[in-house]
Amino acid sequence: VSAPPETGLIGDGLTNFQEFRGFVVDGIHVRTDPETKDLFTSWAPSWGIGYAQNLPLSKHLVRGEDEFPGLQEYGDERVINGNRANFGSGGDIPGSNQKALRVRQMAAYLYGQFGFTCTIDWDATCEAWVPPPGFTLYPVTTPNRVRDVRVWPSSHDDLTKTRSDPNNFFLPDCTDFGHLPGASCPYTAAQAANEVRRTFGHEIGHAVNICHRGDGSCSPSDVGVPPSVMSTFAGGPPSSDATAQYDDFDTRQIRFHERTGP
Amino acid sequence: MTNLPIQRVLLLVSLLSICAVSAATQPTASLRWLTTINKSLTTDTPGEHVLFGPQTALLVGISLQNFEGPSVNGPFANLVNLIRITVEREGRAIDVRTEGSFRDPRGVGPILNARDGVDVNLTVTPTDGSSFPIGVYVITIDLGDVFDSLRWENGERWTGRAKVSEPRRLVIRNPLGVDEQTSFYRNEANYHLGLRDYPRAVAYLEPLVQLRPDDWRSLAALGEAYLSMRRYQDAAVVLERALPGWMRWADRRAVNLVPNNLARSYLALGRDADALQALRAAGLSELQAAERLDQLRGPRR
Numbered sequence A: 001v002s003a004p005p006e007t008g009l010i011g012d013g014l015t016n017f018q019e020f021r022g023f024v025v026d027g028i029h030v031r032t033d034p035e036t037k038d039l040f041t042s043w044a045p046s047w048g049i050g051y052a053q054n055l056p057l058s059k060h061l062v063r064g065e066d067e068f069p070g071l072q073e074y075g076d077e078r079v080i081n082g083n084r085a086n087f088g089s090g091g092d093i094p095g096s097n098q099k100a101l102r103v104r105q106m107a108a109y110l111y112g113q114f115g116f117t118c119t120i121d122w123d124a125t126c127e128a129w130v131p132p133p134g135f136t137l138y139p140v141t142t143p144n145r146v147r148d149v150r151v152w153p154s155s156h157d158d159l160t161k162t163r164s165d166p167n168n169f170f171l172p173d174c175t176d177f178g179h180l181p182g183a184s185c186p187y188t189a190a191q192a193a194n195e196v197r198r199t200f201g202h203e204i205g206h207a208v209n210i211c212h213r214g215d216g217s218c219s220p221s222d223v224g225v226p227p228s229v230m231s232t233f234a235g236g237p238p239s240s241d242a243t244a245q246y247d248d249f250d251t252r253q254i255r256f257h258e259r260t261g262p
Numbered sequence B: 001m002t003n004l005p006i007q008r009v010l011l012l013v014s015l016l017s018i019c020a021v022s023a024a025t026q027p028t029a030s031l032r033w034l035t036t037i038n039k040s041l042t043t044d045t046p047g048e049h050v051l052f053g054p055q056t057a058l059l060v061g062i063s064l065q066n067f068e069g070p071s072v073n074g075p076f077a078n079l080v081n082l083i084r085i086t087v088e089r090e091g092r093a094i095d096v097r098t099e100g101s102f103r104d105p106r107g108v109g110p111i112l113n114a115r116d117g118v119d120v121n122l123t124v125t126p127t128d129g130s131s132f133p134i135g136v137y138v139i140t141i142d143l144g145d146v147f148d149s150l151r152w153e154n155g156e157r158w159t160g161r162a163k164v165s166e167p168r169r170l171v172i173r174n175p176l177g178v179d180e181q182t183s184f185y186r187n188e189a190n191y192h193l194g195l196r197d198y199p200r201a202v203a204y205l206e207p208l209v210q211l212r213p214d215d216w217r218s219l220a221a222l223g224e225a226y227l228s229m230r231r232y233q234d235a236a237v238v239l240e241r242a243l244p245g246w247m248r249w250a251d252r253r254a255v256n257l258v259p260n261n262l263a264r265s266y267l268a269l270g271r272d273a274d275a276l277q278a279l280r281a282a283g284l285s286e287l288q289a290a291e292r293l294d295q296l297r298g299p300r301r
Helices: A016-021 A050-054 A153-160 A189-207 B006-017 B076-082 B144-148 B177-194 B198-211 B216-228 B232-249 B257-268 B272-281 B286-297
Strands: A023-025 A028-030 A038-041 A058-061 A103-105 A115-119 A146-151 A162-164 A170-172 B030-037 B048-052 B058-068 B084-089 B092-094 B096-103 B117-126 B135-142 B165-173
Touching: A023 A058, A050 A189, A115 A189, A146 A189, A153 A189, A153 B177, B030 B165, B048 B177, B058 B135, B076 B096, B076 B117, B076 B144, B084 B096, B084 B117, B177 B198, B177 B216, B198 B216, B216 B232, B216 B257, B232 B257, B232 B272, B257 B272, B257 B286, B272 B286
Parallel strands: A038 A058, A103 A146, B048 B165
Antiparallel strands: A023 A028, A115 A146, A162 A170, B030 B058, B058 B117, B084 B092, B084 B135, B096 B117, B135 B165
């Protein structure tokens, strides 16, 4: 990001003028509120953006290249505030490019993989799974660094299946995953669907800089902080459950631009 | 093209691309849908997919959501028969047959409430029983009949905004180079793993791990397939190789998968001490590892 480091740390990377000028969202021109943070994402039918709907942001589900190939509602590289510099007319206009997220519902099954937030740190296809040198395990990031957010709904079907073996080893598959104690196992289809929504919310959370919950990766430490949508598997609670929500610990971390300091 | 007119152009083109079934009564109602092609890679060209090797069938996924507006009634369980698919190769139509299955994991039934969605998986094959050979195809998906069948809850015809049809460009060709060969094996292997067809998955995973011997993800998948085929010794060998990478880089929610499978393999081979050690290597304490082993042994029949 070539922007001044302050841009986006508090706001959403959009100037008041850009918010007044407005954006095209699902074919309709909308103006946005400078008093609220705006997150632009493409849309992943038929799950929408899952529990990312619960992010305390104004969500704008624009048409992306997966839904409307060639007719996406953002510019090159998913810049949502194109023409922001007015080609130099009017002098040095403050602000920087701000990108929308590309949220992808993957058609395939992928073994052991439910979601992934692919950043510019990874290879261009995001398929080689070769982490770059110095890459940290927990890739919290910001929209301008995201190539795409991927969710594999089909992989969640594994949570509903059981494993049996002629040597009398028997274990429902979902116990291989980080579900919470007391969760039903195997999941029902409805519980697995709930996990898909959580995965969308979880990965999009990473894309706006929210860290994992409950595995010690957060700074400051999340030890003792109750579960949220950023936790690992929750066991398929109803959508009103805390694990479908972002709490204060999560929302305090939201950023739209890179960290440049503590 | 400069950035100057792009938003206006996109606005105009996007509006033109929408077939407003009618905007008279429910101007804010909108259905949105997406096409996916299983086993394909998307390219930098929007709407273009690459499939490696001749295809016996095209696996098309349609996801439809009531994006905005009131509930909609419709024969959603019958969507398979209402979606029209045509395939052309170099401008010549190919007669195809479409079969499919309807997925309703969220229990939509005949009513699509606001924000609800349904999925349809379609298998498209040539009617003459042949396959889709190497070539460039255009597949067009048309949901016009779907939208004609929809009703508001008062029984009147659904009116709102929706994309009615869209073409996708399919390039079917042989993989070029190691990276594409890897993608081909990986896509095919995962497709069969998803179906739990382990022997066919192994047929793709074995050459894949030869091509990418350090790919912990493929090693783990091969271990799963071997384990499911009761090839415990083979499973243990590849899972031992997968474990370090898996523990470091895998999806945090699936992190127990490989250590558990490795321990299962050892237990099946009667190597209980190695099973315990594998779980310890995955970061479990002595007590946690012992408890996990008890879990993995499971109830005796």
